[in-house]
Amino acid sequence: MYPDMLSWGRGSRILEVFLEPTCPFSVKAFNKFDQLLSEAGEDNLTLKIRLQSQPWHLFSGVIVRCILAAATLPDGKASAKAVLNAVAQHRELFEFEHHATGPNRDATPNDIIRRIEQYSGLALMKAFANVELEHAIKWQCKYARQNGVHVSPTFMVDGLIVPAMSSGDSVGCWLETIGLAPVR
Template sequence: MTDAQWHADPLTWGTGPRSFEIFLEPTCPYSVRAFNKLDALLSQAGEDKITVKIRLQSQPWHMYSGVIVRCIIAASTLEGGKETAKKVMAAIAAHREEFEFDHHADGANMDVTPNQIIERLEGYSGVALQDAFAIPDLDREIKWHCKYARQNGIHVSPTFMIDGLAQADMSSGDEVGAWVQKLLGS
């Protein structure tokens, strides 16, 4: 697969005119809380009314963030595209502590290699990631996510944007109904 043409499927769901972009670091507990609300958001708001776009926001204090983000992007190149990537994100969310350090600096993951992280994620998600992870220029897609966030002044996760404008008053702790209200009014 490393010499084949590849395509990273955009992490986009819904077809509506209102754009809801969410910048997530997959092992961040607040990002996990927000990620777990996205299906309910689409259901309550209506897939024909909003478009949800996940933007990956790698953060260096989440020590395996780069490896995890690359795994998600790699998954999006596989059969199933964004749904395969979503399956990988759901596995990370369900087993967050397995991919994170205690207090960002210690704990059992201190002795874990990137290959072990990938193997662990393959086991939890059921998605074979090794070959896609090794795509030589996969980093161009990762860099796009990073550049897009920086161009929009996004530095932490989760951060929310509606129709291209950052929403400082939105939080992962908000009820889904509050998000719907913010997106659609009434």
């Protein structure tokens, strides 16, 4: 089974955000998405999460695969969002100290999957083994490369990278940059 698209809203303005799930700046951006959609209005904005695995986040590939595996479950993108949220809220359990040390050096991929299952409430082991996920993972990588994305988070509005957008910006600033007024 192929994963659901990680897309919310149905507006003509399209914001794609490339995230690495354990990156603190990606987490900062992710935590603002519900507010962004609420303030922009789901009829005005389509928000698409793209996954940007980064090798210095050593469990990045395993976690990205867990997110896409969750997207193959019956609740699709809602399950994927639950995994993203679980990792965001417990980031230190999925990351190495200084990208190289700490207790996660003894963790196996199965340990990471079990932690994600525990915090998301989803059974992922079987879905993680889905061979179709390889195609979805490669698509995410190719799409990022084709668009010149190398770091996370990277923001793209209507197909163009917007280097001025940052995870540190307020939702109001994002709306202004995207060209949308808050829905009242």
